[in-house]
Amino acid sequence: MTGRDGGADLVPIEPSPVVILVRPQLAENIGGVARAMGNGGLFHLRLVAPRDGWPQERAWRMSSGADRILDAATVHATVVDAVADLHRVFATCPRPRHIIKPVLTARGAATELHAIGARGLRAGILFGPERAGLDNDDIACADSLIRYDLNPGFMSLNLSQAVMILGYEWYIARAPEAPPRQLQTNETRIANKAELENFMAHLTRACDESGFLKNPQKRPGMIRNLRHFFQRGEVTAQELNTLHGVISELARGPKPG
Amino acid sequence: MTGRDGGADLVPIEPSPVVILVRPQLAENIGGVARAMGNGGLFHLRLVAPRDGWPQERAWRMSSGADRILDAATVHATVVDAVADLHRVFATCPRPRHIIKPVLTARGAATELHAIGARGLRAGILFGPERAGLDNDDIACADSLIRYDLNPGFMSLNLSQAVMILGYEWYIARAPEAPPRQLQTNETRIANKAELENFMAHLTRACDESGFLKNPQKRPGMIRNLRHFFQRGEVTAQELNTLHGVISELARGPKPG
Numbered sequence: 001m002t003g004r005d006g007g008a009d010l011v012p013i014e015p016s017p018v019v020i021l022v023r024p025q026l027a028e029n030i031g032g033v034a035r036a037m038g039n040g041g042l043f044h045l046r047l048v049a050p051r052d053g054w055p056q057e058r059a060w061r062m063s064s065g066a067d068r069i070l071d072a073a074t075v076h077a078t079v080v081d082a083v084a085d086l087h088r089v090f091a092t093c094p095r096p097r098h099i100i101k102p103v104l105t106a107r108g109a110a111t112e113l114h115a116i117g118a119r120g121l122r123a124g125i126l127f128g129p130e131r132a133g134l135d136n137d138d139i140a141c142a143d144s145l146i147r148y149d150l151n152p153g154f155m156s157l158n159l160s161q162a163v164m165i166l167g168y169e170w171y172i173a174r175a176p177e178a179p180p181r182q183l184q185t186n187e188t189r190i191a192n193k194a195e196l197e198n199f200m201a202h203l204t205r206a207c208d209e210s211g212f213l214k215n216p217q218k219r220p221g222m223i224r225n226l227r228h229f230f231q232r233g234e235v236t237a238q239e240l241n242t243l244h245g246v247i248s249e250l251a252r253g254p255k256p257g
Numbered sequence: 258m259t260g261r262d263g264g265a266d267l268v269p270i271e272p273s274p275v276v277i278l279v280r281p282q283l284a285e286n287i288g289g290v291a292r293a294m295g296n297g298g299l300f301h302l303r304l305v306a307p308r309d310g311w312p313q314e315r316a317w318r319m320s321s322g323a324d325r326i327l328d329a330a331t332v333h334a335t336v337v338d339a340v341a342d343l344h345r346v347f348a349t350c351p352r353p354r355h356i357i358k359p360v361l362t363a364r365g366a367a368t369e370l371h372a373i374g375a376r377g378l379r380a381g382i383l384f385g386p387e388r389a390g391l392d393n394d395d396i397a398c399a400d401s402l403i404r405y406d407l408n409p410g411f412m413s414l415n416l417s418q419a420v421m422i423l424g425y426e427w428y429i430a431r432a433p434e435a436p437p438r439q440l441q442t443n444e445t446r447i448a449n450k451a452e453l454e455n456f457m458a459h460l461t462r463a464c465d466e467s468g469f470l471k472n473p474q475k476r477p478g479m480i481r482n483l484r485h486f487f488q489r490g491e492v493t494a495q496e497l498n499t500l501h502g503v504i505s506e507l508a509r510g511p512k513p514g
Contacts, residue, residue: 010411036418038411064413107429149429154267154295156321161293161421168422172364172406 010038010068015117017170018044018124019163020082022138025051025130031062031070032160033127038066040167041174045073046082046124079126079141084194087121087234091134091142092162094155100228102144109146110169121190125166130159137220140227141193143234189237199240199247200227206251267295267325272374274427275301275381276420277339279395282308282387288319288327289417290384295323297424298431302330303339303381336383336398341451344378345491348391348399349419351412357485359401366403367426378447382423387416394477397484398450400491446494456497456504457484463508 019042024030027050034045047054054075063070076082083089090109104112109125116123126142128134139145148165150157191199204213204223213219235243276299281287284307291302304311311332320327333339340346347366361369366382373380383399385391396402405422407414448456461470461480470476492500 032415035413035415039407039414039418041408041410064415066411148425150296150425151298151428153298154323156292157296158289158292158321158417160415161296161418164418164421165425168405168407168425171408 010043010066015120015122016041016043017113017117018046018086018122019166020046020048020079020124020126021050021159022048022079022082022126022134023051023129024127024159027052027056027058028062029130029159030056030073031059031064031066032158033163034059034063034066034069034073036160036164036167037069038063039164040171042163042167042170043069043072045069047073047075048079048082049077050075051129079138080193080197083124083126083141084192084197085122086124086193087190088116088123088144089126089142089193089231090123090144090146091126091139092128092166093134093139093145093147094157101139101142101231103147104144105149106146106165106169107149107173109144109166110173112144113170114173122192127159127162136224140224140231143231190234191237191240195237195240196230196235199243200230202244203230203247206247209251267300267323272377272379273298273300274370274374275303275343275379276423277303277305277336277381277383278307278416279305279336279339279383279391280308280386281384281416284309284313284315285319286387286416287313287330288316288323289415290420291316291320291323291326291330293417293421293424294326295320296421297428299420299424299427300326300329302326304330304332305336305339306334307332308386336395337450337454340381340383340398341449341454342379343381343450344447345373345380345401346383346399346450346488347380347401347403348383348396349385349423350391350396350402350404351414358396358399358488360404361401363403363405363422363426364430366401366423367430369401370427371430379449384416384419393481397481397488400488447491448494448497452494452497453487453492456492456500457487459501460487460504463504466508 019033019037021030021033024033024047030047030050037043037045050056054073055070059070060067090104090113113123113125125146126134126138128138146166148157148162203226207213207226213222276290276294278287278290281290281304287304287307294300294302307313311330312327316327317324347361347370370380370382382403383391383395385395403423405414405419460483464470464483470479
């Protein structure tokens, strides 16, 4: 719409959620995403296993001056690694199938993202690869889904457009006249994704050792189901401790006597 | 986000406003615009003096299957020609300068566009060329401006992103639970842009003949100011008739006696 504005004023509007591109294919699209993030006041970009490696000069060329966003982007081998320090993860998902997770519109998600930030927690949004979208394992790492309210007769949404819509809604929802958010009333700390992952590893190991996951065909789906279950809401650090204890105790087998 | 869906279901959600790209430069962007229009349920595309001519195969390649929108696109030599059959024209304009026209957000414009459609009137939205944006003469053809609520620190908005945001808001605003719109209470007919243009030509001619526009440096700006004035609200066909009469009468000079 307008020409290059430089990126001098490209300062994140904190607490700014993390945009996570999962297995992005085209560097041009990564550049377009950075540009859209700049438009929406987003700043934090993470790339999970970009197909053509990173950095890619074409991304900078397509970003229209959003260099600082690209300069600060980090690369991660897996989604699990990319979300480790986050407390809430959203997945953009045009056609959720048989998944029991809360589904939000982009507008609803934007409000939610500000509410999460206001509580001092960090949120991230997963965007899938250009053609295939997020797979079931990616979605299993998310707490909630975001489904855009767009023409169901033409669902082919460009990656940078998907980020643009979210950034646009996020920017609008920043309005200071939003009602003050309820803060946590006690000192409960929400577990981050690394702590949850640690618990999932413990649970999986225990299930493996117990023989519960012995069918190799069914194992991935069962693990995913467990992951979905434990992602369903925020888990506190205390709750995780308790769950760890439960698993350890159960794994020990029946008490003699 | 997802792969190609084909364009079989690419049916306009009528009354769908007209997207008018003014002097677009890159065929890729025109294709990206068509794709974004498909996402938002928009269908009618007009091109004013596309830089590289039309049709351009690259546009079809970038549209992700929104072929029907591109197939139906029309080309126009001027903005005036492109808006001739419309009743209301909006101009996307990131930084309105010294222009007295109503300024709407994308969200406000979407509501307005549905209200216009509900009254049986046709609306169009002007989008400027990639680098320069709309010029003053383009904007003079519009009744209202649309200014997106986005990060003022990074205004470089891609053309297809600008169309995407409007299409997204337009699609959401279609909601049937919107309050019923006030219909026109009498049989007044809103003049279309061709009728208004005809009046402007009459007025300009009269002003030229009267010597009012004799300063060649000031002439374009004065005509633009007149145009802005008469664009400010909807003009009815009856009002235009009256105005024509006023001009004709004044042009005749002072009555003898």
